[in-house]
Amino acid sequence: xxxxxxxxxxxxxxxxxxxxxxxxxxxxxxxxxxxxxxxxxxxxxxxxxxxxxxxxxxxxxxxxxxxxxxxxxxxxxxxxxxxxxxxxxxxxxxxxxxxxxxxxxxxxxxxxxxxxxxxxxxxxxxxxxxxxxxxxxxxxxxxxxxxxxxxxxxxxxxxxxxxxxxxxxxxxxxxxxxxxxxxxxxxxxxxxxxxxxxxxxxxxxxxxxxxxxxxxxxxxxxxxxxxxxxxxxxxxxxxxxxxxxxxxxxxxx
Numbered sequence: 080x081x082x083x084x085x086x087x088x089x090x091x092x093x094x095x096x097x098x099x100x101x102x103x104x105x106x107x108x109x110x111x112x113x114x115x116x117x118x119x120x121x122x123x124x125x126x127x128x129x130x131x132x133x134x135x136x137x138x139x140x141x142x143x144x145x146x147x148x149x150x151x152x153x154x155x156x157x158x159x160x161x162x163x164x165x166x167x168x169x170x171x172x173x174x175x176x177x178x179x180x181x182x183x184x185x186x187x188x189x190x191x192x193x194x195x196x197x198x199x200x201x202x203x204x205x206x207x208x209x210x211x212x213x214x215x216x217x218x219x220x221x222x223x224x225x226x227x228x229x230x231x232x233x234x235x236x237x238x239x240x241x242x243x244x245x246x247x248x249x250x251x252x253x254x255x256x257x258x259x260x261x262x263x264x265x266x267x268x269x270x271x272x273x274x275x276x277x278x279x280x281x282x283x284x285x286x287x288x289x290x291x292x293x294x295x296x297x298x299x300x301x302x303x304x305x306x307x308x309x310x311x312x313x314x315x316x317x318x319x320x321x322x323x324x325x326x327x328x329x330x331x332x
Contacts, residue, residue, distance in 0.1 A: 082214030083237070083266075084257040090205060093249055097198045100246075104191035111183035116147055118191050121164065127184065128172075129153045129162040150181040164188065171315060193246065201240060201250050208234035215254075225329075273298060275328045299324060 105118050116123040130149025152172055153162050162168065169189045173182065208215050217237045220230045231238040241247025256264045276298055280288035291298045303313035303320040313320075 080216045081259075082210065082212070082216040083254050084214050085205065085209050086253050086255045087206075087209070087213065090202065090253045093253060094198075094202050096249075097194055097202050097246070101191060101194045101198065104187045104194060108184055108187035108191060111180050111187065112148065112150075113180075114148055118188060119195070123147060124164045124188065125162065128164060128188075150178070150184065152177070152181060152185075164192075166192070167318070174311065174314070193244065197241070197246050197250060201235065205235060205253075276324065279328060 108118055109115050112127050114127075116127055118124060126147045126149055128150060130151045130153075166189070169185055169192075172185050173189070177185065205215065210216060215235055215237075217231045217235055218233045220232060221227075223230045223232075229238075230236075240250050242251065254266065256266045258264060273292075276288075277292055280292055287301075288298075290296075291301050297317075299317050299321040300313055302324060303316050304310065306320070307313055307316060
């Protein structure tokens with residue numbers, strides 16, 4: 080396999096910057112919370128965010144985690160959503176009317192979580208995945224996904240590198256084109272964006288369906304908005320509506 084060339088200097092710089100970013104998020108989070116806590120500790124994060132709602136469930140060193148202050152944010156979540164520190168719960172919290180300090184803590188926690196994940200999954204892992212010729216060779220699988228699409232695995236999943244965030248874009252830029260047999264080359268990125276839904280729109284000739292794609296709209300958000308009638312609910316439920324839309328096309332019952 081030819082593999083993909085990695086700019087090791089850019090990767091090393093990104094590694095340093097990302098480590099500093101993780102530390103900066105942690106310091107800012109602690110300053111806003113008014114206490115020192117470990118953002119890598121799930122019980123401590125849950126105590127700071129939700130306090131009494133989770134105190135009986137989580138312990139720190141065998142003792143209830145009541146030594147830390149709490150913003151008691153559980154009422155800001157929907158009744159059917161358990162308190163948590165995952166991306167969906169943090170997104171939902173940020174859509175609520177929080178105090179300035181609470182919002183700062185949630186925002187910094189969100190940034191910290193993303194930075195740690197990207198460092199652990201890609202930036203910190205990649206140096207060991209680079210072959211002596213400076214290239215990464217991922218495994219492309221055709222019999223793994225239920226949809227029949229190609230998937231990438233070992234040593235790096237090249238398909239799941241975020242594209243919408245600045246950090247994700249920096250990671251993508253460490254992969255570079257290099258000369259091949261003395262000839263200049265370019266990297267070509269192709270994505271069948273919602274290809275199944277586009278085929279469904281083309282075959283059905285549904286005017287609403289077609290208009291969403293022709294106008295560059297967000298199909299999943301549009302479906303959620305039409306079903307739920309609320310912009311806020313549509314934003315919150317988009318991931319579930321996306322699953323629903325594709326499940327219909329693939330014959331899920």
